[in-house]
Amino acid sequence: MTKQGVEPDSFSQPFWDAANEKRLVIQSCVDCDILQHPPTDTCRDCDSDALEWKQVSGRGKIYNYGVVHDCPVRLLQQDQPFNLAVIMLDEDPGIQMYSHLPGVPVDDVPVGAAVEVIFEPSANGQLVPEWRVIDE
Amino acid sequence: MSTPTAPDAIYRNDEGLGIWEHRGKVAAVGVGHAPTSRRWDGRPETCVGAITIDALRKAIDDAGVAPNQIDGLVVVPVTTTGAFWEQGKPLPMDVIQSFNQTDDPLDGVAKLSAEWLLANMPELTNVQFTMYGPGCMSNALNVTAQAVGDGLTHTCLVVKSWHNFEGRYYQGGANAGDAIPGTPAITQLWGGPASYSTALQFAEYCRKYGKNHEMMAPFMENSRRNGLMFPEGYWAQHRPEKLLPEDYLASRWIAKPANLFDNDIPIMMSGAYLFSTSERAQDMKQKPVYILNHASSNTRPRSLLPTLDEVEADTARTARKIYEGAGITADDLSFENMYDGFSLFHQFHLEGLGYRGIKFGEALDFYQTDISIEGPNPVSPSGGNVGSGRSRVWMHTDCIQQLQGRAGPRQVTGVKPEVGVSGGPMPLGGNFTVWSASPD
Numbered sequence: 375m376t377k378q379g380v381e382p383d384s385f386s387q388p389f390w391d392a393a394n395e396k397r398l399v400i401q402s403c404v405d406c407d408i409l410q411h412p413p414t415d416t417c418r419d420c421d422s423d424a425l426e427w428k429q430v431s432g433r434g435k436i437y438n439y440g441v442v443h444d445c446p447v448r449l450l451q452q453d454q455p456f457n458l459a460v461i462m463l464d465e466d467p468g469i470q471m472y473s474h475l476p477g478v479p480v481d482d483v484p485v486g487a488a489v490e491v492i493f494e495p496s497a498n499g500q501l502v503p504e505w506r507v508i509d510e
Numbered sequence: 511m512s513t514p515t516a517p518d519a520i521y522r523n524d525e526g527l528g529i530w531e532h533r534g535k536v537a538a539v540g541v542g543h544a545p546t547s548r549r550w551d552g553r554p555e556t557c558v559g560a561i562t563i564d565a566l567r568k569a570i571d572d573a574g575v576a577p578n579q580i581d582g583l584v585v586v587p588v589t590t591t592g593a594f595w596e597q598g599k600p601l602p603m604d605v606i607q608s609f610n611q612t613d614d615p616l617d618g619v620a621k622l623s624a625e626w627l628l629a630n631m632p633e634l635t636n637v638q639f640t641m642y643g644p645g646c647m648s649n650a651l652n653v654t655a656q657a658v659g660d661g662l663t664h665t666c667l668v669v670k671s672w673h674n675f676e677g678r679y680y681q682g683g684a685n686a687g688d689a690i691p692g693t694p695a696i697t698q699l700w701g702g703p704a705s706y707s708t709a710l711q712f713a714e715y716c717r718k719y720g721k722n723h724e725m726m727a728p729f730m731e732n733s734r735r736n737g738l739m740f741p742e743g744y745w746a747q748h749r750p751e752k753l754l755p756e757d758y759l760a761s762r763w764i765a766k767p768a769n770l771f772d773n774d775i776p777i778m779m780s781g782a783y784l785f786s787t788s789e790r791a792q793d794m795k796q797k798p799v800y801i802l803n804h805a806s807s808n809t810r811p812r813s814l815l816p817t818l819d820e821v822e823a824d825t826a827r828t829a830r831k832i833y834e835g836a837g838i839t840a841d842d843l844s845f846e847n848m849y850d851g852f853s854l855f856h857q858f859h860l861e862g863l864g865y866r867g868i869k870f871g872e873a874l875d876f877y878q879t880d881i882s883i884e885g886p887n888p889v890s891p892s893g894g895n896v897g898s899g900r901s902r903v904w905m906h907t908d909c910i911q912q913l914q915g916r917a918g919p920r921q922v923t924g925v926k927p928e929v930g931v932s933g934g935p936m937p938l939g940g941n942f943t944v945w946s947a948s949p950d
Contacts, residue, residue, distance in 0.1 A: 377699040379689030386692030411813050412697045418810070437817075440702070440709045441766040446680040447701035449688065455763070458702050460710065460815060470813040472700040481766065485717070498689050502699060 375453045375474050379498025388427045389413070393501045396493045400469060402428040411469045432491035434461040434505065437470065439483040449497060455480050461489055461505050473505035513585070513624040513640040516653040521806035521941065522835060525827065530803040530835040532659025534949030537791035537798035538910050540573025540784030542566060543742035546899060547778045549674045554608035558589045558673040558778065559618025563631055565780035566667055573784040574795025575665060577633035580784075582663025583640045584654045585624045586647060586670040591776035591900055592704070593675040595620040596682060620673055627669075639663040646670065646902045647781065648849070648933045648941035652804040654785045655943065659801075664787050670903055671780035679776055680704060697814060702765065705852045707815045709768035711937075712854035714818040716767070719871035723767045727755035729877040730771060730853060733890050736883060737897015739920040742907065744777045744899030753896075772853045774895035781903035783910070788949055799913045802929070802944040803835035809938045821855075821937045822870050825862020828942065832863070832931060836944040840864040844925045845912065847905035848942075849934020850894035858937040860889070885924040891917070892932075905932040909945040 382390040392399040400409045403417035404424035416423050439459035445451050456474055463469045475483060476494070488510045493501040522530065544561035554560060570577055601615050609618055610629040617626040624640040639662050643650030647670035654668040680703070684690050690698065716722055734753035737745050745751065753771060761770040784794075791798035809824045811817070816824075833839055840863060848859035857873030866887050868876050881889035892908030895901065909930040911917040921927075933942030 377701075378687065378695070380692050380695040380699070381689050382692035386696060389696060390692050413693075438710045438714055438815075440706055440713060440768070441763065442701060442703065442706065443763040443766060444703055445701040446678075446685045446703055447698075448681065448686045450701040455766075458700055458706065458765070468812040470815060472697070472702070472814065474700060496689075496699065502695075 375450060375456060375476070377496045377502055378447060378449050379496050380500040380502065382500070385413070390500060392427065392429070393493055393503055396501065397429050398432045398491045398503055399427040399429050400463070401425055409466045409469050411471065430463055430465050433464040434471070434489050435464070436483060436485050436487050436489055437462040438485065441481045457481070457483055459483055471503065471505070475507070476504055477506060513642055515642045515644060520653055520656045521808070522804055522831065523806045523808050525831055525834065527835060529837045532655070533802050533835070533837065534800045534946070535788050536655050536658045536785060536801040537788045538783050538785050538801065538945070539791050539794045539796050539798055540569040540575065541907055541910055542568030542570070542572055542782040543907070544780040546744040546747055548748065549676055550778055552602065554605045556778070557605050557619050558671050558780070559609060559622060559626060559630065561778065561780040562622060562627065562669055562671040565671070565782040566627070566631065566669055569667060569782040569784045572796060575784060578636050580634055580665050580667055581636050581638050582657060582666030583624050583627065583634070583637050584643050584650045584657065584666060584668040585622055585627065585640070586644060586650050587622055587642050588644060589620065589622055589671050589673045591672050591674045592680045593673065593677060593776070594683065595675070622671060639666070646935055646941070647906055648902060648935065648943070651906060651943050652806060652941045655801045655804050658785050658787060664790060666785045667782060668785060669780065669782040670901070672778060672901060674776045674778050705768040705773050706765040708852040708855050709765045710815055711818055711821055711858070713767050718818060721874045724759060725874040725877060726853060727758050728881065729856065729889065730758045730896060731755055732881050733850065733853070733893045733896035735893070736891055736920055737893030739918065740893055740898050740904060741918070743893070743897060743904060744775065744779070745897060768852065768854055771896070774851045774900040777899040777901070779899065779901045779903070781901060781907060783906070797914045799910045800946045800949040802838065802946045803832060804941065804943050805831035805835055806941045807939055811938060816938045821858050822862070824938045825858050828940065829862045829864060832942050832944060838929060838944065840867070842929045843931060844928045845888040845891050845922055845930050847890060847892050847894070847909050847930060847932035849902060849905060849940070850890060850896050851900060851902060851935055853896050855937050856890065859934070862937070863931065883920060883922045883924070888922045888925065891920060891922050902935060905934070906943065913945055913947045
């Protein structure tokens, strides 16, 4: 599945630069050392604006999934139906990321299975984090 | 006059606030609805501004109030169902020139300001107070109740309207492009439709409690049945079709386990109410319906989507706020009209409320019992968005009409209508109102 291209802006540039280096980074609060995703201007817990991007292991578990049959994004419509899963990071299960789970049959998703991050090119070549099921 | 957005302090977000200080001292009296339609047909008389004026005038007339007695107006300024006026598309000048304009040409066409409404309702000569309650009618009702209680206005209109243009839901704009900006891309590249988050919460719920999507069918059938008895609603006006379980279960998936009917149908509509002090309401044309409390939730999920644990914790917290401020318990509810704009989260609201004693994981079993308006446990007597189309308004109108005894064929008969609750939208984040036939 080819996702829409990404045009990094100043706020998101570190996330996308890291992806191009095949590293997964998540926003972290310097003051209270809490990860947060999606990233925002201030810490959702302590409201600090001292935020940094922290590299994480890229390991997680499949928390939940649905099957998309009617997608609003034009470029993805040719691939319907497709899995759309939510991954919980091993470092902090409260942090979620989306995945199309490449290679996993539609609607046959092993909830709870271990996954690791991979990086796939989007429509304009920007690498995007994705996740594949692994044996633990 | 420049209209401010309601300050955060107007909402009752916290537990432990005690009985609402204006409990029973604010009342809803008049109700007004404009005719619905599936999409705007491009005529001036059916644009979102025009139908809003229609709904407001009907609410005034319904309450039996002279327009010059009205001194307040609360408006939800955003009117989109997901349809926006495309950038570069020629403006509908014939429509725009049919009204008195503000400096925004799309005012009255794709959005609403209080200033536009006042400019086009010359009979409202005495409005001193205007405020925006952004989001839904549920927000605006909380704002209105608090404003009347605080004495900022004594006879106040509140209105929520929706526009729906041609084209498919949310498929224009950035979603149609080959690339998107980096910040939204972090969460939006994967293409989940609007109901995806709710579908996942429902999927987790089913796994945890051993339930399934088929168990939703009685709720859906009942909601459409109630909606077909709602003459102001879309399905009653345009497509008087029952929703049989086999039709519901055979419909196509949108984001499995959410199917087409689990997603409310976007429509053009406008609904308005007239609120006043309980004292003034005694002299109006309809029986006052007293506000016992309003409560809100501003909880955000930790990450992308609310987990079931987060949902259950917050619906329970919301219920405690609702009951505390109203000075009631779940046993006092005659009926419930919580939001259903994705049908798959109605059970979260029900379970949070502990309606009829149901606990987490029990609502879908409850749906298999008698939940009709004739029975002792009416569920969503309005029929909600499932029964009448996307508005987030039917639930409130129904509470008022049930307690006034003028819900017509939808009138609950298995219980005495004394106290109702309505609100939403989502299980995390929402605004709720407790309505009563009596101020005490």
